[in-house]
Structures are given as C-alpha cells and as structure tokens.
Amino acid sequence: MARMYSRKHGKSGSKRPLKKTMPSWIRYNDKEAEMLIVKLGKEGKSPSQIGTILRDTYGVPYVKGLIGKRVNQILTEHKLAAEIPEDLMALIRKSVKLRKHLEKNRKDETVHRGLTLTESKIKRLVKYYKRIGRLPETWKFDPEKVKLYVE
Numbered sequence: 001m002a003r004m005y006s007r008k009h010g011k012s013g014s015k016r017p018l019k020k021t022m023p024s025w026i027r028y029n030d031k032e033a034e035m036l037i038v039k040l041g042k043e044g045k046s047p048s049q050i051g052t053i054l055r056d057t058y059g060v061p062y063v064k065g066l067i068g069k070r071v072n073q074i075l076t077e078h079k080l081a082a083e084i085p086e087d088l089m090a091l092i093r094k095s096v097k098l099r100k101h102l103e104k105n106r107k108d109e110t111v112h113r114g115l116t117l118t119e120s121k122i123k124r125l126v127k128y129y130k131r132i133g134r135l136p137e138t139w140k141f142d143p144e145k146v147k148l149y150v151e
Contacts, residue, residue, distance in 0.1 A: 099115065
C-alpha cells in the first residue's frame with residue numbers, strides 16, 4: 001500500500017520468520033529471554049530496541065514465538081513500560097523539532113506542511129490509544145506542554 005499523503009511505497013523492511021515454532025538452534029528458553037527483556041527494560045531501552053538487541057546479540061529471532069507474549073506486554077507486567085507509547089513519542093519528538101525549526105524559519109512552508117501532517121497523525125494515534133485504554137481519557141495533545149515530555 002502507498003503512504004497516506006505521499007503515494008510512495010517505501011522500502012521493504014525485514015520479514016518475520018515464516019514458521020511460528022522456534023528453531024532448534026536458539027540457546028535461550030522462555031524464562032531466560034524474559035529475564036533479558038526485563039534487564040534491558042530496566043536499562044531504559046524501548047521495546048523496539050530490546051527486540052533488535054535480542055535479535056542481533058542474543059540470536060532470538062521472534063520474541064512472541066519464543067515466550068508467547070510481546071516485548072511490550074512483558075514490560076507492562078513488570079511495570080517497566082513507558083506511559084506514552086513509543087510510536088506516539090517519536091511523533092511528538094518530531095513535532096517538537098519541526099516547531100523549533102519553524103521558530104527560526106517562519107517562511108518554510110514545507111516544514112509547516114510536515115508539521116500539520118505530523119500533528120494530524122498524533123491526533124489519530126491519541127484517539128486510537130484512548131479507545132483501547134492505553135492512554136487515559138483526559139490525556140490531551142498540547143504542543144506547549146508536550147515539550148516537557150521530550151526535554
């Protein structure tokens with residue numbers, strides 16, 4: 001599928017393993033892998049960073065296939081998950097950077113369009129996370145207050 005606004009398709013990323021069963025060459029069992037996830041979570045790593053580290057360093061190709069839970073579920077059980085989801089936080093950081101750029105370069109219309117698109121994505125994601133209960137109903141995206149989350 002194409003992107004929402006640019007009609008570009010983008011590069012294809014890495015693929016998940018086809019089989020749901022874990023290969024025999026994995027050295028870690030589910031308890032050890034969960035302990036690794038908790039250890040990396042305590043170090044302040046995000047769920048995607050944890051998945052990448054497990055894949056590249058420890059040779060665990062697919063956490064959900066090994067443990068039966070996703071990385072974020074394990075972090076939530078151990079009360080290590082961030083209060084704002086990772087994808088929403090990335091969009092908030094991008095929005096703050098674009099606003100900072102616009103303060104210096106007021107006539108940059110391309111950045112203004114990018115800011116509008118980014119903030120509309122944020123509002124759609126916030127609506128979704130409120131619906132599924134990941135964010136409280138009172139949480140509101142305010143560009144001025146959001147700077148405190150990033151800094």
